[in-house]
Amino acid sequence: MIARMLGGDAQGFDPQEIARAAGLPSDPQAMMMMMQQVQAMFSTPSEGPVNWQLAHDHARRVAATDNDPAVSPVQRRGVDEALRLAEMWLDPVTDFPSTGQVGRAWSRAEWVEATMGTWRRLTEPVATSIAKALSETISEQLPEEMKSMMGMMGGPSSMLQNIGGAMFGMQLGQAVGALSKDVVGSTDIGVPLSDEHMALLPSNVADFGKGLDVPEQEVMLFLAVREAAHARLFTQVPWLTGHLLGTIERYARGIHIDMSKIEEAARDIDPTNPESMQSALSQGVFMPERTPEQDAALERLETVLALVEGWVDELTAAATVNLPSSSALREMVRRRRATGGPAENAFASLVGLELRPRRLRDAASLWSLLFEERGIQGRDAIWEHPDLLPTAEDLDDPAGFSQRRRLVESSEADVDAALERLLSGDFDAPAAGAPGTPTSGTTGDADGADDGTAGDGDGDGTAGDGDGTAGGDGRPGSPS
Template sequence: MIARMMGGDAQGFDPQEIARAAGLPSDPQAMMMMMQQVQAMFSTPSEGPVNWQLAHDHARRVAATDNDPTVSPVQRRSVDEALRLAEMWLDPVTDFPSTGHLGRAWSRAEWVEATMGTWRRLTEPVATSIAKALSETISNQLPEEMKSMMGMMGGPSSILQNIGGAMFGMQLGQAVGALSKDVVGSTDIGVPLSDEHMALLPSNVAAFGQGLDVPEQEVLLFLAVREAAHARLFTQVPWLTGHLLGTIERYARGIHIDMSKIEEAARDIDPTNPESMQAALSQGVFMPERTPEQDAALERLETVLALVEGWVDELTAEATANLPSSSALREMVRRRRATGGPAEHAFASLVGLELRPRRLREAASLWSLLTDERGIKGRDAIWEHPDLLPTAEDLDDPQGFSQRRKLVESSEADVDAALERLLSGGFEAKDTSDDPPEAAGDGSDAVAGSDGGSDGAGGSDDRSGDADDADGGGKPGNPSV
């Protein structure tokens, strides 16, 4: 079975050595019991492509390692006051009103509980595509005798899906649990992870400020302003969250597994050397190959994330201008968001997505320019529709974007004004009162005078009266158009 799955060459494969390297028992009875336990575990269907309960439980366990202290009443009050003050500081620098969301202080375990639903929404499209691709690929590689054996256990597809769901759930739980040790709030990755809440993690905020010559209260206030700014943007721009998730879904639909990479890696594995097996798996052989369409989707995602983080960065700098350490904290956050930490890299390797705004500085410069040119209201109006957002090319040329937007808005304003004038009857007939008179006695229609008379007889021009007399009956002409 291994030979057929890994390229057809079984030479050098010793089943006992493989079992020993994998830590499997040599006793057949113990092996049978283990297989029964594994079968019972994987035969339980999970909800969708991922075993979410397993992911949740493992994330909680990882978050609890390295000490996850509970949040004290003093910390909760401090976070609540910082977020309230942050809302007040933001009011003068943005046209978006306060959200009215409650401020929360979370432990890492509470962060996992509050955000797991969003993680499911973020990763399920990717997990579905990976599970489907992996299941189809491996099913096609299985020998017939193996398929027959799996048929008695529910079929190879269902078994592989359950195994894949459990594996992905464990990996996702590991990644989310690791992220809980790095994040300082509910919007650190540029996507709102919790609805109707602004939140900070006091233990992680304290860790963020370690090594900086900055008072802890200033660090808390600065991060509270960033959290509140994110909350305002995602609340007052209702299409933004769906736009980000839709981009991820478009990326996920094109995932496929390159089986040739797996076969190539298998040829280099020494079954008697567990380190060679780990080295092969660490080369990313299971990572899906990206298509041009996926690259385009990732570019759009990265651009929107940069615009979100750039807008928040600019507002935070304006709102915290009176904080002595504002500039230093701003630079530290910029570097942190642009490079990402180990936990973010682990998440990227899991789902093939890097939720990092590489072009944060360019986006912040663009929003600063738009503030100078349009004012606060005009800058925030850019978020009214996704079609109005700057593109990656616009980040290269902020001045050009501003000029292009002015031309488009000028054209739109002209069309709107003309349409409004048309609907209100503002387009009047041409005034021909000063034109040379037509032959009055031939019964032709009179032209409306300058007073706007439309029947050709009621105008103030004397010629109209003469024409009526000459006509014999003062019969009105047809309305002019």
């Protein structure tokens, strides 16, 4: 192309050297791949803050690397039987009834397809804030001449929206595709990713059990119990999913980005190596700097995630008590959830959120104590309302939870009683039994009628003898 541009007057210039100096690949196939990626990123308009189609396609490509075998009929039957048995094992250890959901066996690609809608819901608030911050930051830094030129091209905001939507879509696809190789079910990250479905990924379950001296069937059963426990919790506690997503939205409102990180990522991208873009994106190009308000939101999110995982951990241990490998598998899952893996780290880099329950063990201890104090029904009743949930302070001191809750309930009862007296007009009235206060049932009638009612003649609250003898002049009867 460069040779044709120069014609016969190249005068010693080597077109290949010029292309190499510009960072263009000399291999035509590599050049074509690079141009296809660039075209995909910028030619398709974004629907909102993220190019969701690009995110979906890239997630499927990443999931398909390193082989993604289709689920066989034998594997589907095995997963279905494991989830059915898991439901039976959970019935005696929780007050929440079975969900009646159909168990599914998914490949990685099927997991991407089934969960992409939830990923969109999870990341859209963050992406919106990032797109707004990116547009405002770059617009402020553009020279006036550049703003005028871009205004004739439709304005900087629309162009930046497409660019930002494409970059975030690529990053989201990379993170979701990487997670598809690591998760074993639909609730692995503590948030329900698929509505009305329990699911396991047989190939990932097999990878989970590698290196363990545990039969594959036991690994499948243990993970099936965890999946079914998650499903029961999120189905029978309808406010929980919205509460988690609302916490993420509160976090997203205050996002602002560090432009220097985007500049550093741009310097690290090698145009001759298509994988360099994925590598740069996985380092967290949009990693936001958190504010104190966001830190508070993240603490609440981490607490709820720990409570979810702690409850599931306790139920799974109780339901699988007769499984020989239960203790070893429980410890392995605890470490995996508390520390996270490369895929979860990729998602944390994407949105600045670490969806891992660092305090899983503290939460499990709290649920265990509540079971001992209140039984199954009392323990599970804690999920009735978000205001009843334990706090970070309760995770610090699980043993003191019940005492602190009684003090709070006592204080609330005093406030309710005072409010009721105020609304009824009795707030300023003397308390019962105070001097001059009529006692119940002893108010005399002032007329002293011969009706068998004790009359006191003066209505001062002093009971008469009630013998039917009333003074016609209204004189009080003798006290009884």
